[in-house]
Amino acid sequence: MSSGTVLALRRFKVAVAGNPNVGKSVIFNELTGGRAWVGNWPGVTVEKKVGRLKIGEHIFEVVDLPGIYSLTAYSVDELIARNFIVEEKPDIVVDIVNAANIERNLYLTISLLEMGVKVVVALNMVDLAREQGYEIDEKKLSEMLGVPVIPTIATTGYGIERLKEALVKVSEEKEGYRKLVNYGGEVEKEISKISRRIVEGDPKLSDKYNSRWLAVKLLEKDADVEGKIRLSPIGETLLSYVSEAREKLEKILGKDLEEYMVEQRYSYISKLIEECVKILEVKPVTLTDMVDYVVTHKIFGIPLMFTALYLAFKFAFDVAAPLCDIIDWFFGSFLYSLVLSFPLAGWVSSLLADGVVAGVGSIIVFLPNIVFIFIFIALLEDIGYMSRAAFVIDKIMRRLFLTGKSLLPLILGIGCNIPGVIACRTIEDENDRKVTGLVAPLISCSARLPVYLVVAGALFAGSQAGIVWSMYIMGFAFAFLMAGVFRKTLFKAPSGSFIMELPPYMAPLARNVLIKTWERTKRFLFKAGTVIFAVSVLVWILSVTGPGGYLTPATFEDATLLEQSWIGVLGHSLEKLFAPMGWDWRISAALFFGFLAKEVVVSTMAILYGVGEEALVGPLASTFTPLTAYAFMAFVLLYVPCLATLAIVRGELGGKYAVFTLIYEILLAYFVALTIIGVGRLLGLG
Amino acid sequence: MPLAFVKENSTVKIVEVRGGLGLTRRLAELGLNPGSLARIVRVSPPGPMLIEVEHPPNSGNPSFGRFPSWRIAIGFGVAMKIFVQNLGVNV
Numbered sequence: 001m002s003s004g005t006v007l008a009l010r011r012f013k014v015a016v017a018g019n020p021n022v023g024k025s026v027i028f029n030e031l032t033g034g035r036a037w038v039g040n041w042p043g044v045t046v047e048k049k050v051g052r053l054k055i056g057e058h059i060f061e062v063v064d065l066p067g068i069y070s071l072t073a074y075s076v077d078e079l080i081a082r083n084f085i086v087e088e089k090p091d092i093v094v095d096i097v098n099a100a101n102i103e104r105n106l107y108l109t110i111s112l113l114e115m116g117v118k119v120v121v122a123l124n125m126v127d128l129a130r131e132q133g134y135e136i137d138e139k140k141l142s143e144m145l146g147v148p149v150i151p152t153i154a155t156t157g158y159g160i161e162r163l164k165e166a167l168v169k170v171s172e173e174k175e176g177y178r179k180l181v182n183y184g185g186e187v188e189k190e191i192s193k194i195s196r197r198i199v200e201g202d203p204k205l206s207d208k209y210n211s212r213w214l215a216v217k218l219l220e221k222d223a224d225v226e227g228k229i230r231l232s233p234i235g236e237t238l239l240s241y242v243s244e245a246r247e248k249l250e251k252i253l254g255k256d257l258e259e260y261m262v263e264q265r266y267s268y269i270s271k272l273i274e275e276c277v278k279i280l281e282v283k284p285v286t287l288t289d290m291v292d293y294v295v296t297h298k299i300f301g302i303p304l305m306f307t308a309l310y311l312a313f314k315f316a317f318d319v320a321a322p323l324c325d326i327i328d329w330f331f332g333s334f335l336y337s338l339v340l341s342f343p344l345a346g347w348v349s350s351l352l353a354d355g356v357v358a359g360v361g362s363i364i365v366f367l368p369n370i371v372f373i374f375i376f377i378a379l380l381e382d383i384g385y386m387s388r389a390a391f392v393i394d395k396i397m398r399r400l401f402l403t404g405k406s407l408l409p410l411i412l413g414i415g416c417n418i419p420g421v422i423a424c425r426t427i428e429d430e431n432d433r434k435v436t437g438l439v440a441p442l443i444s445c446s447a448r449l450p451v452y453l454v455v456a457g458a459l460f461a462g463s464q465a466g467i468v469w470s471m472y473i474m475g476f477a478f479a480f481l482m483a484g485v486f487r488k489t490l491f492k493a494p495s496g497s498f499i500m501e502l503p504p505y506m507a508p509l510a511r512n513v514l515i516k517t518w519e520r521t522k523r524f525l526f527k528a529g530t531v532i533f534a535v536s537v538l539v540w541i542l543s544v545t546g547p548g549g550y551l552t553p554a555t556f557e558d559a560t561l562l563e564q565s566w567i568g569v570l571g572h573s574l575e576k577l578f579a580p581m582g583w584d585w586r587i588s589a590a591l592f593f594g595f596l597a598k599e600v601v602v603s604t605m606a607i608l609y610g611v612g613e614e615a616l617v618g619p620l621a622s623t624f625t626p627l628t629a630y631a632f633m634a635f636v637l638l639y640v641p642c643l644a645t646l647a648i649v650r651g652e653l654g655g656k657y658a659v660f661t662l663i664y665e666i667l668l669a670y671f672v673a674l675t676i677i678g679v680g681r682l683l684g685l686g
Numbered sequence: 687m688p689l690a691f692v693k694e695n696s697t698v699k700i701v702e703v704r705g706g707l708g709l710t711r712r713l714a715e716l717g718l719n720p721g722s723l724a725r726i727v728r729v730s731p732p733g734p735m736l737i738e739v740e741h742p743p744n745s746g747n748p749s750f751g752r753f754p755s756w757r758i759a760i761g762f763g764v765a766m767k768i769f770v771q772n773l774g775v776n777v
Contacts, residue, residue: 069715074708101756104717104739221707258707262714289727292757298730391759395733403761404734428712497705498734498761499712 012171014053014060015084017112018096019105020067021384021503023124026154026512027096028064031164034515048080058168063090066425069104071111072222076425076433082224085117086209092118092170094163099129099136099151100504102277106269109145113180116210118173119147120166122159126151134279141276146178155509179212181268183261186252190245191215194238201234218242219249220258288504292388301392312380313472314465316372323368331361332615350553351540354610359536359603362616363450363528366599370415370446371521377415378516382508386411387500394498400484403429403498406436410479413443414472415520417645420445421652429496431487437653438661439483441641442668444475446524447598451636454602458620459629467630471637478638478668527644531597539593539607542566556610567608581635581673582628591635597642627685631676639669687772690731690765697725697740698770705767716758718768727757734761 016031018024032051049064065084066077073079085093093112097105102123112119123138142149148166152159182188194215199206205214205228217225219242229235250257295304339353380386386408394404405427413420420440427433444452452471456464487495544551546565555562562568563585570592571585578588586608594601602616609619624632640662641649650658692698700722703710717739718724728736738755760768 069712072711072715074712104715104756107715259710259714259720262711263719266719288757292727292736296728296730296736298728301730387759391734391736394759394761395730398732398762404759495763497709497712497764498759499709499716499764500759501716502736502757502759504757 009057009059010171011059011061012091012167013088014062014092014094014167015065015088015090016062016094016096017065017081017085017108018067019069019098019101019108020501022067022096022098022101022105023154024067024096025064026509027094027122027124027152027160027163028062029512029515030154030157030160031060031094032062034511053164053167055164055168058171060092060167060171062094068108070108071115073224074428080425085112086115086224090117092120092167094120094122094167096122096124099123099126100132102129102136103266103269103273106272107265110180110265110269113145113147113178114216115213118170119145120163120170121145121147121149122163123149123151124154126159127153130280134277137276137278141272144272144275145180181265183216183264187219187249187257187261190219190249194218194242194245197234197238197241198229201238202232205229205232216261219246220261221246291505292502295385295388296391302396305389305392308385310469312376313373313469316376317369317465317468320368320372324365327367328361328365331357331364335361347544347553350544350556351537354553354556354607355536355540356533358606359539360528360533362454362603362606363532363599366446366450366453367521367524369449369453370524371517373446373449374415374517374520375513377412378513379508380411381516382506382513384503384505387502390500391502396480398495400480401487401495402432402435402483403427403496405498405500406432406483409436409440410443410476413440413445415446416523417441417443417445417641418523418648419520421645421648424652427496431491431493432496434653434657435483435486435491437649438486438657438664439479441645441649441661441665442475442479442482442638444472444637445598447527447642448637450599450602452633454605454616455620455624455629455633458617459624459626467633471633474634475637478672482664482668527597528599531643532600532603535593535596535600536603536607539567539604542570543607556607562608571608581631581677582625583632584623587623587632591639594636595640595643597644598636601636627677627680631673631680634676635669635673637669638665638672640665687770688766689726689737689760689768689770690735690762692726692729692770692772693775694726694729695775697723697773697775699723699773700768701771702769703767704769705764709764709767713764713768717756718758723773724770725755732762734759735765736760 016024016028028049028051031053035051051062051064053060053062063084065081068078068081071082071085073082084090095109095112097109109119109121121142123136123141126136129136136151138149138151148170150159150163150166152163183191191212195211198211198214209228214225214229218229218239226239229238232238246257253260295301297304335357336353339357340349342349344352389411390404390407393407397404397406408426409420409423412423417440420443421437424433424437424440427436448471449468452468453464456467460467543555543562543565544553547569548564551561551565555565563572567589568585571589574588574592575583575585578591586605589608590601590604593604605620606616609616620629640646646658646662649661689698700718700720702720703713703718713719723740725738725740726735727738736757736759738757740755
C-alpha cells in the first residue's frame with residue numbers, strides 16, 4: 001500500500017435493503033448525510049443512489065437498494081436489488097426491519113443470513129411498535145440471529161449513531177455463515193449432500209457463493225441459481241440429482257418442497273417472535289382503518305382521487321403564482337435591461353438579452369410551479385396514498401388488461417416523465433411493464449406546463465386552471481387508451497397478477513419530502529442550464545443568420561426580416577404540414593425545437609416573437625384562436641417525448657421501443673390535433 | 687371457496703393457492719400461506735380486494751389477532767386462485 005499516508009483508509013461496500021415502505025430511504029439519507037450521487041447499476045443503463053459515510057479510517061460506500069420482500073425477484077426493480085446482493089457482494093447489508101411489522105420483515109432477514117452475507121439489522125419504527133402495544137427485546141433477537149440488532153426511529157434520527165458503530169464493528173468481523181433454519185432430518189441430509197457435491201465438483205462456484213445457500217435454493221427451484229449451476233461443469237448431473245432428491249422428499253413430506261421450506265422459515269420466525277416480542281396491551285389500529293374506509297370506497301374512491309389531485313394542483317399554482325411573477329420581473333425587466341445597458345457590441349448584447357435571458361428566463365419563471373408539484377407528489381408518496389390510488393384504479397385498469405400498479409409510474413410522470421418511465425420497473429408482469437413504459441411519456445409533465453400556462457394565459461384568461469387541468473386529464477385518458485390498445489394488440493397475453501402491499505398511513509417527514517423534491521428539481525435546473533441554454537443560443541444564431549448571410553439582431557424587431565433567417569426558412573417549410581391546424585411558421589419552428597425539451601417551445605416562441613414570457617400574451621392572442629390554441633396544447637402534450645425521456649425509454653425497454661414511441665406519438669398527436677380542429681369547426685367554434 | 691367470493695368483514699383461513707410457483711411465492715412473502723388468516727376489509731368486484739393479513743402462518747401463536755396486521759391489495763384474478771375457508775363475520 002502507499003507508504004505516504006498515515007491512516008490506511010479502508011473501504012467497504014454497504015447495501016441498504018429492506019421491504020418497501022420501511023423507511024429505507026430515510027435511513028439511507030441519515031447515514032450518508034443526505035448527499036447522494038447517482039451512479040449506474042452494473043449491467044443496466046439505469047441509475048442507482050450511492051452515498052458515502054466516513055468513520056475514522058473506515059469509508060463506507062452506501063448503496064440504496066429498491067425495496068424487496070425476499071431474494072426471489074419478480075420485477076426488474078427486485079432483480080436489481082437481488083443481483084446487487086448476490087453478484088456484487090456488498091461487504092455488509094443493512095437490513096431495515098419494520099418493527100411494527102416484524103414477522104413479515106424478518107423473512108428477508110432470514111433470506112439474507114442464509115446467503116451468508118454480513119448483516120446489521122436496523123429495527124426501525126420501534127416507537128410505532130410500542131404505540132401499537134408491544135415491545136421487542138432486541139438483545140435477545142440479536143443473540144438468536146447472531147447479528148447486531150439496533151433499534152432506530154429514522155424520523156427522529158434515534159439509533160443512527162449506534163447503527164454507524166455497528167457497521168464499523170461488523171466490518172472488522174470475519175464472515176460467518178449461520179445456520180438458522182433447520183429444515184428437518186431428511187431435507188437437511190439432502191442439503192448437505194448437494195452442498196458437498198458443489199464444493200467437491202466446482203470449488204470456484206462454492207468460493208463465490210455459499211454452498212449451503214446454493215443447495216437450499218436448488219431444492220427450492222430458484223431459476224437464477226439453477227442457471228448458474230447449469231454453466232458449471234457439474235451442472236447437468238447435479239440438476240438431475242436435485243430433481244430426483246426433490247421428488248423423493250416431496251413423497252416423504254407429502255407436500256410441495258418449496259412450500260414446506262417457506263413454512264419452515266416462517267415457523268423459525270414464529271419462534272423468534274415468541275421469544276423476543278412482549279405484548280404490553282392490545283390496541284386496535286384505527287386511523288388506517290378509517291381513512292381506508294373512505295379512500296377505497298366503491299363509488300367515491302375514484303372521484304376522491306381526482307379531486308385530491310386537482311386540489312393539490314390548484315393549491316400549487318395559487319401559491320406559486322406570486323413567486324413566478326417575481327422571477328418573471330427579474331428576468332423579463334431587470335436582467336433584460338441590465339444586459340442591454342452594458343457597453344457591449346450589438347450582437348453580443350442581443351445574444352445575451354434576446355437569446356439567453358429571454359430563452360432561459362421564460363423557463364425558470366415556472367420553477368415555483370414545478371417545485372410545488374414535486375412537493376405534492378412526494379407528500380402523496382410519503383403519506384402512503386399512492387398505493388390506495390393504485391387500488392381504486394385497478395378496477396378500470398383491469399378492463400385494459402393492466403393492473404393498478406401501472407398507475408404509480410403515470411402519477412410520478414406528472415412531475416417528469418423520466419422517473420415515471422423508470423418506475424415501471426416495479427411492475428412484475430413483463431407485458432404490463434413494457435406497455436406502461438410506452439404510454440408513460442403521454443402523461444403531462446412539468447415541462448409541458450409552461451406551454452399550457454403561456455397559451456392558456458393568452459387565450460383563456462379567467463379559465464386557465466380548468467383548461468390546464470383538462471390537459472392533465474387528456475394525458476391520462478390517452479395513456480389509458482393507448483395502453484389498452486397496445487395490450488390488446490402488440491402485447492396480447494393474459495393480464496398480470498395484482499398484489500400490492502398498502503402501507504399504514506404515516507405523517508410525512510419534511511426532510512424526506514424536501515430531499516426528494518430537491519433531487520427532482522435539480523434535474524429540471526440542470527436541463528435549464530444546459531439543453532435550454534444551448535437551444536436558446538442555437539435559435540438565436542439561426543434567427544440572425546439566413547441563406548443570405550448575417551442579418552443582424554434587427555431581425556427581432558422586424559418580422560419580415562426574421563422570415564429570411566434560417567429559422568424562418570425552417571418554420572415556413574414545416575408550416576405546410578401544420579396548415580390544417582392554422583399554426584404559423586413561428587409556432588412550427590418552436591415545435592421543431594421542442595423535441596429537445598418541451599419547455600423549449602415557449603423559449604423559442606419568446607425569442608421568435610422578440611419578447612419575454614409575459615409579453616407573449618399579445619402576439620399569441622393574435623396568432624391563435626381559442627380552438628387552434630387548444631389543439632396546439634393537445635399537440636404539445638402528445639407529440640414526442642423529450643430527447644431525455646426517449647433515451648430513458650431506450651435504456652429501460654430497448655431501442656426498438658424508443659423508435660416506436662417516437663413514431664406513434666407523432667401520429668397520435670397529429671390525429672388528435674386535427675380532430676379537435678375538425679370537431680370544433682363542426683360545432684361552430686373558432 | 688375462492689377468496690374473490692367472500693364478503694366484506696369476514697375472516698378467512700387460506701386453504702390453498704392454485705397458481706404458479708411465482709404467485710405462491712409472492713403471496714408467501716406477504717404472509718399469505720395455507721393456514722394464515724385474513725380479514726376482508728374491502729371488496730369491489732370485479733375490482734381488487736383489500737385484505738388484512740392477521741398473523742404469521744403456522745405459528746400456532748396464541749396471541750393471534752394481537753399483532754398489528756398488514757394490508758394487501760389483491761386483484762380479482764389472484765383472488766380467484768386463492769381458496770379459503772370462510773370463518774364468518776367478525777363483530
